[in-house]
Amino acid sequence: GAVVSQHPSWVICKSGTSVKIECRSLDFQATTMFWYRQFPKQSLMLMATSNEGSKATYEQGVEKDKFLINHASLTLSTLTVTSAHPEDSSFYICSARDLARLNTEAFFGQGTRLTVV
Amino acid sequence: DAKTTQPPSMDCAEGRAANLPCNHSTISGNEYVYWYRQIHSQGPQYIIHGLKNNETNEMASLIITEDRKSSTLILPHATLRDTAVYYCIVRRYSGGGADGLTFGKGTHLIIQP
Numbered sequence: 590g591a592v593v594s595q596h597p598s599w600v601i602c603k604s605g606t607s608v609k610i611e612c613r614s615l616d617f618q619a620t621t622m623f624w625y626r627q628f629p630k631q632s633l634m635l636m637a638t639s640n641e642g643s644k645a646t647y648e649q650g651v652e653k654d655k656f657l658i659n660h661a662s663l664t665l666s667t668l669t670v671t672s673a674h675p676e677d678s679s680f681y682i683c684s685a686r687d688l689a690r691l692n693t694e695a696f697f698g699q700g701t702r703l704t705v706v
Numbered sequence: 707d708a709k710t711t712q713p714p715s716m717d718c719a720e721g722r723a724a725n726l727p728c729n730h731s732t733i734s735g736n737e738y739v740y741w742y743r744q745i746h747s748q749g750p751q752y753i754i755h756g757l758k759n760n761e762t763n764e765m766a767s768l769i770i771t772e773d774r775k776s777s778t779l780i781l782p783h784a785t786l787r788d789t790a791v792y793y794c795i796v797r798r799y800s801g802g803g804a805d806g807l808t809f810g811k812g813t814h815l816i817i818q819p
Contacts, residue, residue, distance in 0.1 A: 623806040632793075635807070684807075696752065
């Protein structure tokens, strides 16, 4: 299957700082990538849909000014958690679909564990 | 997308077939059944999907009932590495790939040695 890579795998940051997470599709192109968040013992929740060359679409309750998404190319989307606070500590996961394959499954990155102290 | 119902947890002995059920009684004609799994602290992994015919790949088999209101994921020879949370997701065909996935709580499958 196609490969989606996230970086970093884990990060610890101080409260009030910003953290950038990268999501790359390594062997395919994706106009659309998705960002999810998963709190301990809970399921994945879709945060936003990242569209190449245009503004991201955010799910209800997700602050777009806090979670900045940039999708500048067909293989890279970034999520920046601005002014992070301990309640933002979570597992952040991205996914992407292969443009060339219709009705295809989504491929997920390995996730980024964010801890805000 | 239609709602799905799965048991919260299941046990299976190593080497035996693991059969994971999923109810999706409100599924509509253009909705597919997808299965993903998530091993602890990793991103979800695609397993299989189908519309109405049974499907098989190198990982698993998917059996969909004739009325499409339920399905079963079968792992034919479970190993310890199959311990994970398994998610059954029903979604419409989306040629542009523009829709994110809605994850329920899934089934926590525990393979016992």
